[in-house]
Amino acid sequence: MKAIATIVLVGLLVACASGPDAATRRDPFPREQASLDETILNISSERLGTSSDDPIWALGLGDDTLIAAIDDRWSDPMSTLLDENTTVVDGGIHEEISAAWLVTGNRDAVTARFVLLDGSSIVRDPIIADVADPPIVFAYATAATNEIVGVELLDADGDLVVALSVDGDA
Amino acid sequence: MTVDPLDGIALEDRLRATYRAVANGTTVTPRALPDRRARPSRVPRPALALAAVVVLVGLGVVVGRREQPAANRDEGRVAVLQVPLGWRFLEERPYVTTDGLGRNDGVVIRYGRGDATLEVITLRRSPLETGGLEALDGLDEIISVDARPAFATGDGNLVVRVMSDDLVAVLRLVDPTDQVDLDLATMSELTVTLSERAWERATRRQGFAVVREGHPDPAQVVRLADGLEVERTVTGTLRSGFIVCRQAKVDGVGSTPFVCGTPPVDAPPDVVVDQVGDGVFVVRVQGDVATVEIDGVERSLDGVTDPDSGGITRYSVVTIDPLRNFSAVGLDADGAVVFTANWSGATGVTP
Numbered sequence: 001m002k003a004i005a006t007i008v009l010v011g012l013l014v015a016c017a018s019g020p021d022a023a024t025r026r027d028p029f030p031r032e033q034a035s036l037d038e039t040i041l042n043i044s045s046e047r048l049g050t051s052s053d054d055p056i057w058a059l060g061l062g063d064d065t066l067i068a069a070i071d072d073r074w075s076d077p078m079s080t081l082l083d084e085n086t087t088v089v090d091g092g093i094h095e096e097i098s099a100a101w102l103v104t105g106n107r108d109a110v111t112a113r114f115v116l117l118d119g120s121s122i123v124r125d126p127i128i129a130d131v132a133d134p135p136i137v138f139a140y141a142t143a144a145t146n147e148i149v150g151v152e153l154l155d156a157d158g159d160l161v162v163a164l165s166v167d168g169d170a
Numbered sequence: 171m172t173v174d175p176l177d178g179i180a181l182e183d184r185l186r187a188t189y190r191a192v193a194n195g196t197t198v199t200p201r202a203l204p205d206r207r208a209r210p211s212r213v214p215r216p217a218l219a220l221a222a223v224v225v226l227v228g229l230g231v232v233v234g235r236r237e238q239p240a241a242n243r244d245e246g247r248v249a250v251l252q253v254p255l256g257w258r259f260l261e262e263r264p265y266v267t268t269d270g271l272g273r274n275d276g277v278v279i280r281y282g283r284g285d286a287t288l289e290v291i292t293l294r295r296s297p298l299e300t301g302g303l304e305a306l307d308g309l310d311e312i313i314s315v316d317a318r319p320a321f322a323t324g325d326g327n328l329v330v331r332v333m334s335d336d337l338v339a340v341l342r343l344v345d346p347t348d349q350v351d352l353d354l355a356t357m358s359e360l361t362v363t364l365s366e367r368a369w370e371r372a373t374r375r376q377g378f379a380v381v382r383e384g385h386p387d388p389a390q391v392v393r394l395a396d397g398l399e400v401e402r403t404v405t406g407t408l409r410s411g412f413i414v415c416r417q418a419k420v421d422g423v424g425s426t427p428f429v430c431g432t433p434p435v436d437a438p439p440d441v442v443v444d445q446v447g448d449g450v451f452v453v454r455v456q457g458d459v460a461t462v463e464i465d466g467v468e469r470s471l472d473g474v475t476d477p478d479s480g481g482i483t484r485y486s487v488v489t490i491d492p493l494r495n496f497s498a499v500g501l502d503a504d505g506a507v508v509f510t511a512n513w514s515g516a517t518g519v520t521p
Contacts, residue, residue, distance in 0.1 A: 149378045150378030157284065158284075159256040159283055160257060160258040164410075165378040165409075
């Protein structure tokens with residue numbers, strides 16, 4: 001065991017002496033290469049605060065794509081072409097904001113319950129886009145000090161349709 | 171924090187301008203490889219050496235602890251299950267005497283649907299032995315796997331499953347409206363256990379934390395003959411429930427997809443053929459199948475017992491030209507054919 005520990009120590013010393021000076025940190029809102037349609041429709045926008053300097057949180061809907069934005073940072077595009085058994089969620093922490101958004105093809109889902117780290121929750125109705133056959137979209141953003149940790153989709157009786165994790169480190 | 175919706179023209183213009191900017195700035199060229207050139211560290215090297223020594227000491231502590239013999243592998247394990255459709259996670263908390271199963275130690279997980287609640291209770295001692303169930307009007311034994319029986323009340327709303335010497339899983343349905351139809355006996359067969367460390371992870375983030383237990387634990391990987399190994403993994407969250415998945419590998423090459431679900435004790439006869447490599451197949455057998463013949467030749471089978479359900483799945487490895495057709499025939503103890511799986515060399519699947 002001492003031999004293993006010695007090898008580990010030597011490895012650590014070598015790694016520390018020659019490796020990069022900082023670990024790579026994944027950004028939940030990376031500037032991804034994406035194909036975006038200029039006809040994308042702004043379906044939701046709000047300012048997270050009361051002053052003109054506070055961040056703007058927005059969702060944009062294209063023909064088959066949903067993207068989220070906080071100020072000038074963008075999420076990975078999310079497909080809105082889903083079958084009835086599929087729900088896709090994304091989100092995470094960007095600076096001082098925790099956001100989560102999801103698209104579902106399940107017509108039973110009438111509300112989304114966003115659960116925060118402290119156990120509290122907020123129930124949101126779907127966001128309706130001004131198009132003929134909108135995908136079912138739910139979204140919520142709040143302060144990262146009490147981040148969104150998951151979403152529960154509920155049917156009309158309040159029964160669970162699906163529970164999804166929102167990983168702040170993803 | 172107050173959140174004020176904005177609907178002004180300025181915001182609309184700003185968003186559209188930003189969308190347009192992103193679209194215009196988007197390229198579809200392949201992403202460049204990351205720069206892997208080493209850069210000089212800005213941290214003083216003596217500090218790095220000191221940090222490394224601290225890490226070494228920490229490793230020594232960890233190694234020292236790992237070398238301590240475990241008092242009991244099941245100590246601290248908690249029973250979890252695949253949550254039935256429509257049920258919402260309500261809470262997890264320590265067991266208390268007012269939960270009604272006598273003086274005991276354990277954990278209670280509660281799910282709800284309408285006015286009904288479903289409780290998954292882990293107890294360290296059997297309530298049948300501590301007198302915690304003495305007020306009930308008798309219990310019927312419904313399953314008996316080795317020394318791990320399960321008992322149920324006559325109405326089926328309470329099932330006690332002895333899963334190990336110090337872990338008893340109790341499923342209890344409280345349904346004031348008497349409108350919920352849950353098969354607790356079957357659910358008790360699908361109950362799996364998490365280690366204490368995995369349980370701690372599972373309870374984080376209000377039960378949304380994703381747990382995948384099994385791969386780092388050598389005890390979860392069963393090595394059989396002919397380079398075959400079977401890895402068992404428990405995956406899920408406290409909110410959505412947990413499921414067992416298995417993957418068979420031959421010489422490190424795995425079958426796909428994972429086989430998920432707990433093999434029941436009384437599984438029906440089944441023979442499945444999975445190709446894991448070039449001409450290498452894993453034959454998976456469950457239920458009342460005593461032997462398997464491939465092209466008329468009997469193959470030896472190695473059994474893997476699920477640590478939670480007690481169900482047995484047996485495996486064999488066979489090398490055959492994948493382009494030809496062949497059959498894997500399952501025979502019972504009397505030599506009667508109980509299942510046949512056919513491999514189509516043309517399509518590469520078992521119909």
